[in-house]
Amino acid sequence: MMTFSHLTxxxxxxxxxxxxxxxxxxxxRTTDPxxxxxxxxxxxxxxxxxxxxxxxxxxxxxxxxVTIPLQSLSTDNGLRDRHMREALETSKYPNTVLTVARxxxxxxxxxxxxxxxxxxxxxxxxxxxxxxxxxxAQNAGGAIQTKGRMPVDMxxxxxxxxxxxxIAVDRNVTVNVAFVAADR
Amino acid sequence: MCLFQSTKIARIFACLAAxxxxxxxxxxxxxxxxxxxxxxxxxxxxxxxxCHADPSGGALLTQYxxxxxxxxxxxxxxxxxxxxxxxxxxxxxxxxxxxxxxLLLGGDVRSLYLHTxxxxxxxxxxxxxxxADLQAQVSIDWLRANVSAGYVSEGALGAALTVGAKDRxxxxxxxxxxxxxDNDRFLVRxxxxxxxxxxxxxEHTLWAxxxxxxxxxxxxxxxxxxxFNVPKWRAEVMGIAGNFQVSPDAYRxxxxxxxxxxxxxxxxxxxxxxxLAHSERDISSGKPTWRHAHGLFSRYSPSKILVLLLEAxxxxxxxxxxxxxxxxxxxxxxxxxxxxxxxxxTAELLDRRLGTDGVSYGLWGSAAWxxxxxxxxxxxxxxxxEAVTQTRASATALLAQMHFYF
Numbered sequence: 001m002m003t004f005s006h007l008t009x010x011x012x013x014x015x016x017x018x019x020x021x022x023x024x025x026x027x028x029r030t031t032d033p034x035x036x037x038x039x040x041x042x043x044x045x046x047x048x049x050x051x052x053x054x055x056x057x058x059x060x061x062x063x064x065x066v067t068i069p070l071q072s073l074s075t076d077n078g079l080r081d082r083h084m085r086e087a088l089e090t091s092k093y094p095n096t097v098l099t100v101a102r103x104x105x106x107x108x109x110x111x112x113x114x115x116x117x118x119x120x121x122x123x124x125x126x127x128x129x130x131x132x133x134x135x136x137a138q139n140a141g142g143a144i145q146t147k148g149r150m151p152v153d154m155x156x157x158x159x160x161x162x163x164x165x166x167i168a169v170d171r172n173v174t175v176n177v178a179f180v181a182a183d184r
Numbered sequence: 185m186c187l188f189q190s191t192k193i194a195r196i197f198a199c200l201a202a203x204x205x206x207x208x209x210x211x212x213x214x215x216x217x218x219x220x221x222x223x224x225x226x227x228x229x230x231x232x233x234x235c236h237a238d239p240s241g242g243a244l245l246t247q248y249x250x251x252x253x254x255x256x257x258x259x260x261x262x263x264x265x266x267x268x269x270x271x272x273x274x275x276x277x278x279x280x281x282x283x284x285x286x287l288l289l290g291g292d293v294r295s296l297y298l299h300t301x302x303x304x305x306x307x308x309x310x311x312x313x314x315x316a317d318l319q320a321q322v323s324i325d326w327l328r329a330n331v332s333a334g335y336v337s338e339g340a341l342g343a344a345l346t347v348g349a350k351d352r353x354x355x356x357x358x359x360x361x362x363x364x365x366d367n368d369r370f371l372v373r374x375x376x377x378x379x380x381x382x383x384x385x386x387e388h389t390l391w392a393x394x395x396x397x398x399x400x401x402x403x404x405x406x407x408x409x410x411x412f413n414v415p416k417w418r419a420e421v422m423g424i425a426g427n428f429q430v431s432p433d434a435y436r437x438x439x440x441x442x443x444x445x446x447x448x449x450x451x452x453x454x455x456x457x458x459x460l461a462h463s464e465r466d467i468s469s470g471k472p473t474w475r476h477a478h479g480l481f482s483r484y485s486p487s488k489i490l491v492l493l494l495e496a497x498x499x500x501x502x503x504x505x506x507x508x509x510x511x512x513x514x515x516x517x518x519x520x521x522x523x524x525x526x527x528x529x530t531a532e533l534l535d536r537r538l539g540t541d542g543v544s545y546g547l548w549g550s551a552a553w554x555x556x557x558x559x560x561x562x563x564x565x566x567x568x569x570e571a572v573t574q575t576r577a578s579a580t581a582l583l584a585q586m587h588f589y590f
Contacts, residue, residue, distance in 0.1 A: 043367040044239070045231035047415035076226045078266025079255060165248040165274070166285070167234060170367070 026059040034179035040169040113138035221491035239411035244319035258554040259524030342402035380420035391534040419444040437461035451485040476500035524554040542571030
């Protein structure tokens with residue numbers, strides 16, 4: 001039979017075990033809309049702007065992940081979108097995932113903002129490659145507005161730059177994401 | 185009692201003015217297509233070079249332009265997925281035979297029924313074959329060679345290869361060039377091609393095109409040009425050596441023409457143009473003349489359904505004895521409520537000699553329908569009131585066009 005003393009010790013033990021968890025905050029995306037954009041340039045002045053709004057943020061306390069479902073991206077041209085999805089093989093690899101060690105990220109204090117560069121790993125088209133990305137973060141009452149930028153050479157991930165009617169976009173694409181997360 | 189009836193001289197002027205307005209309407213002739221309102225689509229089509237062999241737009245299409253035209257220009261009936269491939273409809277003659285990669289082929293046939301009602305003269309009806317052109321370009325690595333040849337039943341004097349009042353062979357473009365720079369951003373070319381100036385609109389009889397002599401019908405000149413095209417920027421500067429399809433040499437203009445256009449915000453561009461040319465015998469003054477045109481133009485698409493086009497140009501015609509300052513401009517709204525169907529309203533003005541003759545006005549109401557692959561029909565109702573030597577004459581014209589390209 002558990003005595004009061006045993007109960008007290010059990011509660012103390014559980015609390016002690018939980019304390020690190022409570023101390024280790026995690027990034028959680030707020031309900032504010034997210035923005036995903038990419039820009040691909042081509043010959044003769046062509047510029048393809050892609051956009052989406054689906055993005056999820058994961059945090060297990062040591063690693064932060066940003067996942068974008070590639071099917072959600074659009075260039076406002078149905079045929080071009082289809083070619084993009086074929087090039088990315090989205091039926092086979094539906095998501096792209098950026099994985100960053102939490103320790104490599106800087107978090108601004110409340111009312112502060114910062115700009116930084118961090119290393120990460122980008123999973124895209126079935127291939128994971130190390131990347132560097134830059135980000136701006138602004139903490140407004142615990143809500144951290146984050147804007148990240150990253151150049152992607154799609155050929156490094158085994159993607160052939162989409163081509164249409166003898167015009168192919170450049171292999172280098174600039175990706176921008178913006179979302180709001182709380183460090184809870 | 186109006187001025188026309190007050191004196192014999194005024195009546196003569198009125199008759200002359202009416203004839204001039206009627207002639208201006210009747211000189212409507214062929215046009216190379218160039219759809220500056222394409223910037224409404226996708227944010228990717230501010231420039232022209234990806235769709236046209238001419239980096240500043242018009243006429244011969246690239247394969248990309250052909251496919252885009254099929255995808256974005258025409259009305260689809262029944263079920264059609266936005267992501268469907270264009271197929272052979274995007275090819276020359278619907279893919280009747282394979283065209284080797286280095287070769288671009290194209291052609292335009294455009295016909296016009298014209299009903300003109302001058303204010304003080306009998307109405308007239310005419311049918312004109314405005315354009316029957318074949319165009320070709322060969323691209324070998326960095327080299328480009330471009331030529332067009334065709335037939336018109338009348339008009340297009342500046343592009344004529346043959347003499348005679350009617351039934352002319354014409355050639356609007358002949359040039360060789362080289363592309364260079366990242367993403368082929370530069371094209372340097374020499375030969376005969378469109379003058380880089382202002383909005384290269386299809387309505388080539390707008391005063392902004394005719395008075396500046398920069399229309400795509402027959403105002404091409406020989407010269408050397410450098411074109412520049414990158415995202416959000418396009419520009420071209422041309423050294424004009426003269427139109428060697430007209431003679432004698434005294435009529436040929438020498439000088440420069442240039443434009444630059446920048447996309448300042450999504451689907452909003454602003455551009456500037458400048459032209460200065462000299463001839464020993466100007467076709468208007470008959471004297472040695474320096475001709476200036478300098479202006480601004482803009483394209484704006486607040487939503488996919490609407491595109492606004494604006495151009496304003498200052499003019500100066502300078503001879504040894506006098507200088508005439510003038511002004512011309514146009515504002516056009518293109519509404520596309522359903523893909524392929526366009527309603528256009530255009531206002532234009534012209535003051536050839538500021539403070540002297542008065543201002544001429546024009547209003548256009550138009551509808552165009554890209555009703556099938558490689559085909560469109562268009563109707564224009566044009567009213568113009570033109571100030572001519574202290575008097576005014578007006579004319580209304582109804583134009584019905586059919587256009588096929590292949």
